[in-house]
Amino acid sequence: MSELRVRVLNEDEWPKYREIRLRALRESPEAFVASAEEEEAFDEDVWQARMERSRRILAESEEDVVGVVSIGAGHRTTIPGAGELFGLWVDPPRRGTGVARKLMEEAARVGRDEGLRQLLYWVGTDNGRAVAFASSFGFRPTDDRRPMRIHGVDEEDAESEEMMMVYPLGDHGGVPTSL
Template sequence: MSEIHVRVLDPDEWPSYKDVRLRALRESPEAFVASAEEEADFPDSRWQERMERSRRILAENGEEVVGVVSVGTGHRTNIPGAGELFGLWVAPSLRGSGVARRLLEKSAKVGREVGLRQLVYWVGTDNGRAVAFASSFGFRPTDDRRPIRIRGVDEEDAESEEMMMVYPLGDSAGVPTSL
């Protein structure tokens, strides 16, 4: 495996984000609320708008994109000083190799750079691997839960639940602020 390079996409690189997002939705439909079929029909202007709302972070292995995560800077959470981590995906062949950790490290750095005090990450309660990974990185579970509907897995939408996990970005570890 070549060196994994992790970087923040520039807004004009929206086609790269679109490609990896659709790839992630097709490969792991159970991990996302949206479906590839739904998002594939989005006009280019919608992809461009998405780039303005959140930072999109790619992991690349040479020329191949092998992972993605997004950091929203407050548009989807009501917690002051919090951003949201979402859309985390790593190519199946590289899961468990440290790519996701590198994406989260870059996400935390980006969050600090834009003045966030914590990152919120909604994780499926039935996704033990994701919960364990987020916990190992330092995310802490909260009592906040929300129902989700996963599209594109079977003939019908699947119902599930997510829990909010929080990662403090400040100098002190422990309980995040504003919860």
């Protein structure tokens, strides 16, 4: 297996982010609230604005992008000192090979560098693999739940539920703050 490189995209690399985001939406529609059809219609300025408000982290193997995750420093949460981790996706042949862990490690580093105290991660309650992975990384479940509508599954949209998981970034003794 070739060497894995994980890096934060620059804002001018929005076309690369767009490409991997749409690939993820097409490959795993059940894992996302958005649909590829919706996001394909976005203008360039929407993609550029997305790059300005969140960090986009890629995992690359040689010339291939094999994973992505995003971290938003507070724009999607009202919890002080928290950033939200979202959009985690790994190319199916690379799942279970450490790509997701490397993406999460880089996201945690970025969060610490930006002064965040914790990362929030909304995970589908019926996605056992994602819940197990987040738990193994150190995320802990909370009682916070929200409905999740999944587009592109079967003929009609499906209803599901997400739970918020929390990962402390600083020296908080393993206890999430501000919950």
